[in-house]
Amino acid sequence: MLARRTLARIPAQQVVSGAAPQNARNMATLRELELRLKSVRNIEKITKSMKMIASTRLAKAQRALQSGKQYGIANAELFANTTPEEVGKRKLFVVLSSDKGLCGGIHSSVSKATRAAVKEADPESPVMIVGDKSKAQLSRSIPQNIALTFNQIGRDIPTFADAAAVADLIFKSGAKYDSIVIMYNKFVSALSFEASSIEVQTETSLREAPGFQAYEMEDDVVKDLSEFxxxxxxxAALVEGHAAETNARRNAMDSASKNASDMIGRLQMQFNRGRQASITNELVDIITGASAL
Structure with a gap:
């Protein structure tokens, strides 16, 4: 009789000893919430720091933009009086982006505009890309058009030496084209940007322009003028694109910080409710046990 009672108790004791507490699920959930809160707080600190850095760099980028615009104005005045009557359809597209991300859809906008421009001009037009971001995007859609790529440009404020180096490599590439179209992001305001383009005439186009045919010039002069x-x-396009990218990064980090702050508020409320429910369950168990005694 005693043996039967003992054997009957052993499975029951094993079940009780192996059973999980009632609040084990709540404890695991609270632990997960606590870890998630910690990670989101770290993300908020990073995005706020990046926003401050971008705001500091934006002031420098805007000053460089004002000085760089003078180069673009001089080019516009030159080509306004030297545009040839007929220009070939084959164009060389130079896409200006950067190697950095975390700046919203600024690289996607210039890549999308480039795809549309290539389709409209000539599907076989060569494309040269400055920056790894647009290179990765255009390599999936028009890989056969990519003739040359550049990187490590635009880490800081672009200089005229960077632009001259890119121009020199473009002329030495041996690509065939009738005109050059520079695709870049135009700085519109502190809240917006838009994909824009600048068309630059080649050495042959300048020679055939009526404004240049009126003067006698040596071949080297026209060649140097086209390169310059x-x-x-x-x-001009690099500094404007850099300013637009820095501003877009600041806005993106500001939005990310606000989203992280909102998520922290929701998670903290959920954590507090779960903690309060766990405490309430423990109190109910204590009171129930005291009442049973």
Missing amino acids: ALANALY
Whole structure:
């Protein structure tokens, strides 16, 4: 009789000893919420720091933008009086982006505009890309058009030396084209940007322009002028694109910080409710046990 009672108690004791507490699920949930709160707080600190850095760099980028615009104005005045009557359809597209991300859809906008422009001009037009971000995007859609790529440009405020180096490599690439179209992001305001383009005439186009045919010039003069005009246009587009990117990064980090703050509020409320429910369950168990005694 005693043996039967003992054997009957053993499974019951094993079940009780192996059973999880009632609030184990709540404890695991609270632990997960606590870890998630910690990670979101860390993300908020990072995004706020990046916003402050972008705000500091934006002031420098805007000052460079004001000086760089003068190069673009000079080019516009030059080509306003030297545009040839007929220009070939084959164009070389130079896409200006950067190697950095976390700045919203600024790289996607210039890549989308480039795809549309290539489709409208000539599907076989060569494309040269400055920056790894647009390179990765355009490599999926028009890989056969990519003739040359550049990187490590625009880490800081672009200089005229960077633009001159890019222009020199473009002329040495041996690509065939009738005109050059620079695709870049135009700085509109502190809240917006738009994909824009600048068309630069080649050495052959300048020679055939009525404004140049009225003067006798040596071949080297026209060649040097075309190279210098391309470097001017590239520098103006680079500094404007850099300012637009820095501003877009600041806005993106500001939005990310606000979203992280809202998420922290929701998670903290959920954590407090779960903690209060766990405490209430423990009190009910204590009171129930005291009443049973």
